[in-house]
Amino acid sequence: MEIKSYQNQAEYFVDHYLLADPFLPYTSVLVGIFLCKLVYDLTELFSSIHTKSYSALTKLKRTEWNNRGISTVHAIFISFMALYFVFFSDLFTDQRSLQGLMVFRSSPLSNFGLGVSVGYFLSDLGMIFWFYPSLGGLEYILHHSLSGIAVAYSLFSGEAQIYTYMVLLSEVTTPEINLRWYLDISGLKRSKAYLINGFAIVLAWLTARILLFIYMFYHVYIHYDQVVQMNTFGYLLVFVVPIALSVMNLMWFEKEEANI
Template sequence: MGVSPRKVLAFKSYQNKAEVLVKNYLLADPLVPYTAVLGGILVFKLVYDLTQLISSFYFRTYNGLTKIQRTEWNNRGVSTLHAIFISTISLYFVFLSDLFSDHQSTGLITFRNSTLSTVTLGVSVGYFISDLGMICWLYPSLGGLEYIVHHSLSGIAVAYSMFTGEGQLYTFMVLISEVTTPEINMRWFLDIAGLKKSNAYLINGVVIFFAWLVARILLFVFMFYHVYLHHDQVMQMHIIGFLLVHGVPSALAIMNLMWFGKIINGLKKTIAKKM
């Protein structure tokens, strides 16, 4: 039996109403940031639940974990997806898109933005809010004070850039560093699965070393150099944006160097055991 014309018309009517709702309200310029943040929070919850469901069926290790370990397992699944999403989009905006290209003459580079860039940052803000909430609620099980500081600084800087449209290029440069998160999470998964002495664990450590060196050390040097070259444009930003562009990356760079030292020591110990 075919679908009746009345049902087809009714479906198209609902579809048109949905499109109008999305276009005129959810994606109206003033509401884009709020819609994106809400979407990020909802996606966080959805992925968390899916990670829990899939892991309980397909990973025997998962069911043998404690309650807090299962919570961290699910949380790391969400952070991995966010890291892949935001680092991919950030790489596109920084190195491939014409939006922030020096060859464009569409205003100062520190004030350029688009609907896509704003939505992307909004989703990331939603993630940072959700993850920070979980870290604080279960403190210190999911991370210590350094995680709270990192997420707070990142969330504030990303939110400011999203709502004002200022300094989005530098925000994306910093967010590329999320490319190291999947490797860090994989190290935890291997450890919890009892594979700390495996070759996979050693290879993962080497990958973390090089990824961290490129994304969290050298890339930050590149960002500071870019700020120096475009300092006249950075000076045109609001004082809050100006301070965030200089202050947040500097604080994160110090934390990255401290963590990098721990990564080097951990890699040395792992290699020594293998030798």
């Protein structure tokens, strides 16, 4: 009976607080931070047992190895979420006009995905600052800050979530970039896998970080009558953040292409 009572209390707490709409954004951010720590520890444990080159790395390189494990898992998670909401879900389609303007729509699932992403950006920024500049320089701080602010605003305001997910879909390139680093640090730079990975990066980058951004700006153009009704700060984020990230993406794309 006592165990059943604790179970009922736990279920009540989860349903009425952790997963309740007013608390879901905060809960999802905490979940994102917790998952980052969990993935970091699991990456460290798995690599120390199954990867020979891991133990030969310096402490700082092992930290970066584990950190890239976090970014890879986050990228896979948020890419699937973004693919679903941008191309498969009907949440943001014009056919649902009776449910309000597209730029003001959200759902518990869309909020949860954005919250986990905010938790990731906060965790990764914390690690970048703590180990600065070993895990990334000013360009990484700028990228994560712009992304984190835009995602957090979209989460807590409920505005422009469709465009936030379009931008987050660019994270589909992160696993390939991290794999390239893993191959390099493991002494496999001359391998066939490294060459194939390079072409995969170019293809994914061109698709997700250049062509998709062009599509996003086109989508904003044809739905401008809705975008203009957003809060001023959200309106500016829809234009400023993608433009800034597009410039950075073009610079990084040229750099990656030169290294293949």
